[in-house]
Ligand SMILES: [Ca+2]
């Protein structure tokens with residue numbers, strides 16, 4: 209009888225573990241200046257108050273127009289299929305320096321928003337002259353709404369932050385599958401995060417997973 213109860217408990221608990229496993233909380237902290245590709249006039253600049261002392265922007269003066277060229281691209285290995293939100297640590301001085309274009313493939317199409325001017329991909333950045341977090345939104349003509357991206361598979365994704373208005377600054381990015389996260393749930397990149405971003409340890413982990421699957425396949429033959 210006791211064994212029966214134990215077995216029942218195990219049977220009931222196992223699927224629960226699976227569910228918990230699938231919904232593990234993901235948090236990936238990235239330095240903007242460590243992007244895989246930075247295309248001018250988006251450039252790296254220095255600021256002692258920025259995370260690791262650097263940020264990226266298209267250089268420009270406050271209260272003036274300009275922009276629309278240059279971008280930074282990040283290859284982000286997401287560990288599980290899920291719906292994700294993005295946050296950026298930013299500075300936006302004024303109404304002439306408070307937006308980017310953002311696409312994250314493959315959830316978003318392979319579209320050059322700087323060419324199409326598609327407002328689905330227009331991020332209206334929260335203004336402030338000191339570094340602050342802002343959840344990436346889309347600033348549609350009918351209002352501004354938080355964005356979320358659904359990925360059907362784990363693996364490499366490509367995030368592009370394109371210049372829309374010059375002088376808009378971005379320091380760090382935080383990737384999370386907690387769609388209800390607030391600022392207290394976010395973090396700046398640590399030395400370990402930067403090492404992973406530079407050396408691609410996430411790719412190694414992926415390689416290990418592939419090896420494990422290969423070993424499993426052999427075991428079943
Ligand atoms: Ca500007």
Ligand SMILES: [Ca+2]
Pocket residue numbers: 239240241258259260261262263379380
């Ligand atoms: Ca930084």
